[in-house]
Amino acid sequence: MFMKKKIIIWSVAAAMAVSILAGCEREEEQERISSTSASTVERKDFTFDINPATFDLTIEQDGVREQAAAPMPESKVTELKREADKVEWTYPERKMKVALEKKPGYLDITLQSTGAERFQWPKVSADSYILPLWEGKFVPGRDANWKTFLQDETMTWSESFSMNFFALNKKHYSFVYILKQPFNHEVHFDTKDDIQFQLDHEFPSVNPDRTYGFRLYVADSDPVQIAGLYKSVLEEKSAIVTLAQKAKANPEIEKLYGAPHIYLWNNDLLTPEEINWPQWRAGLKSPLYPWVSKLLAQYTEDGSKEFDTVFKQVSAQDHVEKYQKSVIVRALNQVLKMKELYNADVFQPSDAVARQLIQQGVAALSEQKLYQLNKMLLKSVLLDAVGPIEDWGKANSTDIVREMSQLGIKKAWIGLPNWINGLMNPKFVEQADQAGYLVAPYDSYHSIHDKENRDWNTAYFGDGPLYEQATITNKKGEKVKGFLGRGRKLNPTLALPLVKQRVQSIMQDGISYRSWFVDADATGEIYDDYSPGHPTTQEQDMKARLERMAYIANEKKMVVGSETGNDFASGVIAFAHGLETPVIKWGDPDMRVNKSSEYYVGGYYSTQGGIPERYRKQVPVKELYKRIYIDPAYSLPLYKLVYNDSVITTHHWEWGSFKIKDAVVERMMTEFLYNVPPLYHLDQQQWAKDKQTIAAYLKEWAPFHQQAVTRPMTGFRILTPDRLVQSTAFGSDLKVIANYSAADYRDEQGTVIKPRTVVIYEGGHGKAIDLSAIMKAS
Incomplete structure (x- = not known):
């Protein structure tokens, strides 16, 4: 040595x-x-x-x-x-x-x-x-x-x-x-x-x-x-901390072994299907709806114009059309999240728990209890037009979790687009936790906005002086703009008190989060801050990001993940999203701006409350990008050769396992070859469409990952001149061969490996997995 x-x-x-x-x-x-x-x-x-x-x-x-x-x-x-x-x-x-x-x-x-x-x-x-x-x-x-x-x-x-x-x-x-x-x-x-x-x-x-x-x-x-x-x-x-070492401090990390990564889009508790529309129409004269209009006008970016128009239309009709239902339900879901919802002139709940919460003072309630109250307030007006509160949102949450378990999916990382999703539906989080799944909220300290935006709550930190006094200034003396040009970038060295305050606030009522996803902190997007009051180097910026993730991991005992997962963060995080398939060519207007392009990846927002188009829509990618980003002839498992048993890495959420048209099977093959968890976006509709494929795939992938993730990647070989047949090795006796080519390949024992097939070898025995057949059969 x-x-x-x-x-x-x-x-x-x-x-x-x-x-x-x-x-x-x-x-x-x-x-x-x-x-x-x-x-x-x-x-x-x-x-x-x-x-x-x-x-x-x-x-x-x-x-x-x-x-x-x-x-x-x-x-x-x-x-x-x-x-x-x-x-x-x-x-x-x-x-x-x-x-x-x-x-x-x-x-x-x-x-x-x-x-x-x-x-x-x-x-x-x-x-x-x-x-x-x-x-x-x-x-x-x-x-x-x-x-x-x-x-x-x-x-x-x-x-x-x-x-x-x-x-x-x-x-x-x-x-x-x-x-x-x-x-x-x-x-x-x-x-x-x-x-x-x-x-x-x-x-x-x-x-x-x-x-x-x-x-x-x-x-x-x-x-x-x-x-x-x-x-x-x-x-x-x-400088290398293995998953086994991390799991000694937090055994919950072992729930990642053999776990797919799933973003579950349960943004809305109420769906059009959960409302009895004839019953709802009977209450059109309720003071609730003028109050909803006023709240929307005052506290949302889009205001109340669309809701007002639709409500006026419905009031003059004897029915409710599909589009109108979606507008009304979206409005109800928006006000459900508002701390201003309670109005004594609108709501007189008979429920003792609701009255007790009101007596405590709505402003003093925790976020989770606020949502508990708001659900009871709406129920007190809607009455039999909606079902029992405990059934709200089941189709996009507990029903999916129950079916996942029934289909033999024993482990999963379930990411929520916002911590609100869990606080609105703590029963779902509890049931997922009991099923053995890790549930994580999305969190971010990347951008800060000067005014509250209910749809972008991660970027608001109160009305204090932070927007002016804790943001990053470049060497030209200009404030660095936040994500998508909104707001500003928050200096991480000044953010730890905000992190502690937010995490403690979210967790105060015992929500069963066991994991936490911190956006952007492991991307390497770091800054020198030239602000006279708090000059900061890139090294200090990076250390502060690691410190806040370490706080969430150590003090709150969370399984922490972040975006990308560049190796400066490898000692802190357990998983990362974006290293295997990164964001593909952010600046290409055909993918991001030109909505008529076949390559347009879709918008960020779903009016239906389910998966936004950006994550649901399957698209092709330009031939050049397909070559650069996913062609196995150019790909090398360098990070895995260093960190396979230290950090679990998968795709960026914009480029989930099913996102790229005509490349699904090839990416499944790479998930075996490189020991990468698949990443899915699910709601009720997508789950119904994909569940058989997902279950069939995970039946093969999960037990393999369970073994491979605990071992270092010890080998990588290119087996053909065109570089389209490759093998990896994990530890001393686990190996994978993937045949991306259009021709048969014979392994060292003379066994024929068909195109678009992977073979897992353990203890001298090989098991072929035809991924094309999995796709066709399901």
């Missing part, structure tokens, strides 16, 4: 872990067979040569020389010092100092500003690249698809790269650059000829640390060895 040495690589995750305990050109050569473990990965020795004037860095290994970084324009050099294994110099005109020191197995590179605001190094080129873009990508240097995708592209390192390394595959061996820290880096791609890129580092005025740097290793052109090398460096600093 390689002797452990002092580590320079940055890792906030380690510190937090201690606290929680087709026209495309493809290379046809096969990947080397490898099942290297991180603890035994070879660190190749080498020598280096440097021309300080141009920063031309050359490495020699076993008598073969390769260029590790392209030369810069020649610059004046002063203070040059050369020792046996160390070179230092200064660029007086560039205001930079450089130090290179050969350590056992790697070259330590440190760059220090003596006044420079930015520095561009290294600029690199290679035959191909192994990059931790999302889960991981293989990028041939001359590939037409990647050249088109990366043309003039600039990526922020901390957001776009899931781990802090990149690898250059040269003719004879590979270079692996491991970044010492992920902050203030941008990567600029040049695709005019072969693909090249350059790292551009900024030295912000708010940050007293004026350095950045790398460890440079030599490795074979093998993703398993490269990922293992990175993992071994992390292990030197105990």
